[in-house]
Amino acid sequence: MVKLNRFIQFNDETIDANQLLLYERLGRALADAPYLELTERKLFELQPKEGGISLSVFWRHRPEEITHMGRLSDVYLMTAGFWKNFSVSDWLKFRQQYERHHLRKFAEELLLMLEEFRLMDLVEKQRPGTSRAFSVRRQLLLQFHYDRLVSNFKKGFYADALMDQLFITLHDSMFAQSTVEWELPIEQIHLIASYATDATSTSQMMNVVDRIIFMIEEVIEQDLIHQYYAIGDSISEETAAFHFHDGMKEAEKGEPEVKETIDEVFRTWHRENESESGVHLEYELEHGRAGRGDGSNVAEGNENAEIQETGTGESEGNESGQWSDEEHEQTDKKIAQKKAGKEFGKEHAHVVFEEKVVEAVSNEANKIKLLKWREEHKPYIRSFVEEMKKRIEMKEDARRTGLPKGRLSPKLTTILVDERPRPFYRKNIPSDKLDAVFGLLVDGSASMMDKLDETKKAVLMFHDVLRQLAVPHEISSYYEDANHATKELQPNVFGLMHTFMEQRQDNGLSILSFETNEDNRDGFAIRWMTRRLLARPEKNKFLLVFSDGEPSAFGYDRNGILDTREAVMEAEKQGISVIHLFLASEEPTDDQRALFSMMFGNKSAASHSVENFTDQTLRILRKLLAIAIG
Template sequence: MVKLNRFIQFNDESVDVNKLLLYERVGMALADAPYIKLTERKLVEFQPKEGIISLSVFWRHRNEVVTHAGRLSDVYLLTAGFWKCFSVNDWLQFRQNYESHPLKKLAEQMLLLFEEFRLIDKIERSRPGTKRAFSIRRDVMLDYHHDQLTANRQQGFLADAFLNYLFQTIHAGSLSLQPLSWSFPMEQVQMLAMQATDARNTYDMVQLVHRIMFIVEGHIEKDLIRQYYAVGEAITEQNDVFHYHDGMRDAQLGDEETKDTIEELFRTWHRESERETGVHLQYELEHGRAGKGNGTDAVEGNDDAEIHEIGSGTSTGNEKESQAKPMKEEVLSQRPSDFKKAGHDFGKEHLHVIYKEHVLEAKTDSVTIEKLLKWREQQKPFVRSFIEEMKKRIEQKEEYKRTKLSKGRLSADLLTMVVDERPKPFYRKNKPSERLDAVFGLLVDGSASMMDKLDETKKAVLLFHDVLRQLAVQHEISSYYEDANHASKEMQPNVFDILHSFEKTTRDDGATILSLEANEDNRDGFAIRWMMKRLLNQNEKHKFLLVFSDGEPSAFGYDRNGIMDTRAAVMEAEKNGVSVIHLFLATDEPTEEQRALFAMMFGNKSAASTSVEEFSDQTLRILRKLLSIVISQ
């Protein structure tokens, strides 16, 4: 789980998770699509299969105002523009027409350039509040294309230089441009380009590009070197959201309604993926749902059906390369019903997660018992002192008074005996509560990186358990990890090893805690939501969720969005009344980059240890602060 220092520094950059979540919610609202995900890639683009829209890294390394406005303009353009007003059919037909053209890239990029211009104008007219962001975007992009124009002309990249000049023409006007010599009549091209202001839809822009290409194609020999737009890259077919058997394609297409916008492609994928919940479709290779079959014994899918067989395969793409292997023998020996499917209940990043809640068995060998007794003897003075301190605070707490009673303790304010006709100068204190109105959930990172600090972690968890057990405070402790060796794109097995459960508040599970082991990967956002749901089932007023970890999330396909998903899970928990506190278990002093990372994920409720010896001390400090809050309220 510890974040590695990458050789190339720009690959180690992190983004402000709170702002990305803000952009994502703005996008959801504008697109009226709560299922879309947002990420950051080289260029703005859509990925219908994954339900992802991507902002451009172009806006990084600029001042805060420009970065924020640029990213907002990306969101506006993608969700309020291309989402609803870009014709997929016209785009696909256009690409087909230029499939074998020597200037194919130039034609495609020119069309997207014109569509960007049309959609910005359309959005600004319908949503005046977007003008400031688009104004900043326009100024920055004009400077960029001006610089690129000079560089491309010097290097002889005529197609790129032409596209740079075209951008400046339609956004700044031809009169503001410096006259340049071209091998074709640029004045005629500029007159055509200005007609983009009158275009009403994608079809009009397609016709405009055809006319410009007719003029320039005989004068430009080499196609574009650079790529400026990627909006339509993932849209290759009208109905490519599923992979059909060749023999079924015609039948399928005949039953499908033509999808003319990106919004319809996304919604179709989302609608179909919603139908495909349940373990009966957990490892499906092909889709034949709409095809005609001769069988009459079809059975409706059941979400609660058991997994009778688990397939294996490979995954490629943005996820880390991994060969799905047969499950371990001990996993295969488990009943399939022991694994639950996360589905849509734990966040969009965990649709293919299956998980098991496993009560860890305590080791009873002599070495474990001897170590347990030794550690408890070392911690005994700290536990005793802490318990006495908390009990004293409870006793000294000024209880809420019930005043104006006919009998009880005499109040110091006796004016009521003179003023009131029927004076009631007595009061009573409420009876102090016999137990603290709080419940704790502790998640312990079970990833392989915990190996070198496992003993100190166990000591801190044992201290946490002994303090709450003696105060009779309900708590649950669980280790969490993902089976990295057998995770695939279709299935990511996760395990929760429960060390102590809510139902057994005063039970001594010290030996079970010492049985904790380090395993493989960690999926923090999923684990936080899992524990949050368990805490919300408890009746106590104060709910606390502690996370002991030693770095950032790391799991299959989770590297890119793990930080953002963890932050979203923390915000979700806080919104539901569960306070999330993080303790960074470090062997060394955390760096500023690490502190900033944890602040992004957990806000201001993140503490860090400077050495393994401080794990227990930090645990006591956290408990002291949280219990003080409970006692004072």
């Protein structure tokens, strides 16, 4: 789970999860698409199949305000601009028209550049508040194209240089003097480009591109070398039309209408993904239609035919005894595994998980270790428990005075002085239990191996304190089986060391039997424990995460930080306090502290050394129990 220090800082960059979530919510509001998700890639783009949009990394490594404005301009342009005002059908016709042209990439990206120009102007008129972000965008991109113009021209990348020239023409000045000596009728090209200022649709911009291509196709032989726009790459005939099963007849398919806008494309894919995510559609069917079989593939029955193969079902009533022990074990495992689906977030759609009780290894070494650690903890736990009980007693003795009914107060002067006297009081109902519940998640990844004993020691103290105070709690490790994780299936395991149902049962040996495994999927684990805590009746709910770094699992590297932050925010909204303890053998760096703050907010603590794990655990418990006592 600990992230490696890579050889160059650029490769070790992390994203600001809070900011990215802010952009995502803004994009959802502007597009009126609550399912929309946002990531960061090389160029800003759309992914209809995934239901996502991407910001460009172009805005990184700049002053904070510039980065923010640039990213906002990406969000505005995609969701308020391209989302509802870019014609998908015209785009598909255009791509087909230039499919075999030697300047195909130039034609496609020129159209997207002209549409960017049109849509920026359109969004600014509709939403004047976006003008500041677009002003920053124009300024930075103009500087970029001015810098690239001469360089591309000198290298002989004439298509790229013309892209730079046309961007400058559109956004700076139609009459600006060119800084390079073109062998093209550049004034006429500028004049054609000027028609973009009056264009009101994608089809009109296509006409502008056609005229420019006609002027240059015999002079410029080489297509674009660099890519400037990726927004159209994912919009193909496949994404813009319904999918019908290959076995269906043409008459059964109906009319496969092409979507007109990106909004329609996204919504269609979203509906299809939603409808095809259930267990009832785990077949090779995509779009079925009611109809009767034509009988062409029927085979005549033969009652004298020999039985060549027998099969048995998986029902509990089947006692044929034809299964081997290995087959029984595999079937039991399938039944024990649960599918996460979309309930736990899009990042975990292919996760299957099982909840396994950690078997207590009752050997001599564990028994000696358990006795030794408890003997070391005894004075700290005794004083801590006594302190908490005194706080509870003080809370119980407190009176509520000034009540209209109850016990009569010995001070009766209020009857004479007050206009509406309230001379009664009540004692708080005594209770020896705290109205609180705790869930503890322990990182079970391989990087915890070098600090495993110290972690067990801290978890044991956590368990013993809450057990003596009769506070319900659950302790579980979490890990992903990296050896069997694939794109279609990511198996995860929760190792239960103590459950809510076991109440005050001593599970010290189970805690000492916990072992490390492979990867960790923090956002998923937090959502899992959140659901278990929400089922509890207690008023104060706390979720602690003991980990030693950032999330790391199959396809979860960069997105894991954002997903973990989102899971924490979801839990907090539902009244669960999430607290993180960073377990490390040395003091965390500033970068690490910033990362934990990004994922867990201001509820992240760190130990300076492995010996301090138990001390930090006790400090955290003291603060949280004080909150529960009130």
